Amino acid sequence: MLLDTPICDFGWQAPSFTLKSPLGESFSLVNNLGENGLLIMFICSHCPYVQRIAKRLSQDTALLISEGINVLVIMSNDYKSVPADSPANMEKFAKQHGFLFPYLVDENQHVGKQYGAVCTSDFFGFNKHGELQYRGRLDDAKMNDATNRTAELVNAMRQIATTDKGPEQQTPSMGCSIKWSDTL
Numbered sequence: 001m002l003l004d005t006p007i008c009d010f011g012w013q014a015p016s017f018t019l020k021s022p023l024g025e026s027f028s029l030v031n032n033l034g035e036n037g038l039l040i041m042f043i044c045s046h047c048p049y050v051q052r053i054a055k056r057l058s059q060d061t062a063l064l065i066s067e068g069i070n071v072l073v074i075m076s077n078d079y080k081s082v083p084a085d086s087p088a089n090m091e092k093f094a095k096q097h098g099f100l101f102p103y104l105v106d107e108n109q110h111v112g113k114q115y116g117a118v119c120t121s122d123f124f125g126f127n128k129h130g131e132l133q134y135r136g137r138l139d140d141a142k143m144n145d146a147t148n149r150t151a152e153l154v155n156a157m158r159q160i161a162t163t164d165k166g167p168e169q170q171t172p173s174m175g176c177s178i179k180w181s182d183t184l
Contacts, residue, residue: 005119005122005123005135005136005174006116006118006135007135007170008132008133008134008135008136008166010131010166013130013131013132014029014033014038014040014115014126014131014132015114015115016028017110017111017114019104019111020104020105021103021105022091022103022105023091025102027072027102027104029072029130032070032072033070033126033128033130034070034128035068036068036069036070036161037070037125037128037133037160037161038069038070038071038125038126039064039070039071039072039125039126040071040073040074040124040126041071041072041074041121041122041124042073042074042075042112042115042117042120042121042122042124043057043073043075043122044075044076044077044082044085044120044176045075045084045089045093046077046082046089047120047121047176048143048176049120049121049174049175049176050120050121050175050176052143053121053143054093054097056138056146057099057121057138058097058098060139060151060153060154061099061101062098062100063154064157065100067158069161071100071102072101073099073101073102073104074104074106074117075103075104075106076112076113076178077120078179078180078181079105080181082179087105091103109181117178118177119173119174119176119177119178120175120176120178121173122175122178123135123136123137123173125153125157125160126160127160127164127165128164129164132166133156133160133164133165133166134153134156134157134160134170135173136152136153136167136170136171136172136173137153137174138151138152138173139153140152142174152170152171155167
């Protein structure tokens with residue numbers, strides 16, 4: 001099911017969490033909320049939208065990381081129902097696309113629900129105080145040719161890093177719905 005993200009709730013405080021990578025390394029909000037802010041993304045490996053933007057996502061996040069903006073990526077799908085999103089497949093997908101950020105497993109889907117994540121990809125740009133300043137899309141290319149794209153996420157995170165405020169105008173991201181477990 002195709003969904004759009006809600007508009008940015010400026011100033012919403014990021015809920016704390018600790019999640020593990022497929023290799024068992026722990027990452028927390030508190031240890032990654034840096035001086036230049038933090039980008040948290042919800043993605044999954046099987047989503048055709050994520051697959052289509054994966055190269056741009058890798059390049060844009062590498063640029064942000066090089067500029068001191070921290071990046072954490074969370075997979076909240078019920079991978080028992082969607083085996084293509086299993087931790088082993090997450091690791092393969094990350095290597096295939098050269099991801100430099102931690103790709104974390106939200107096995108009980110608690111973090112995805114706390115954040116109100118709705119689709120893959122869903123972007124949350126926080127300032128150094130953990131206040132939400134961006135809930136938009138990666139760029140204006142969508143799933144089309146990205147040759148002349150505007151890198152909206154990069155621009156927004158740079159603005160947040162320098163001013164603590166995100167852009168007033170934001171276009172929602174869109175993608176496949178998060179696959180919630182029936183038992184939660």
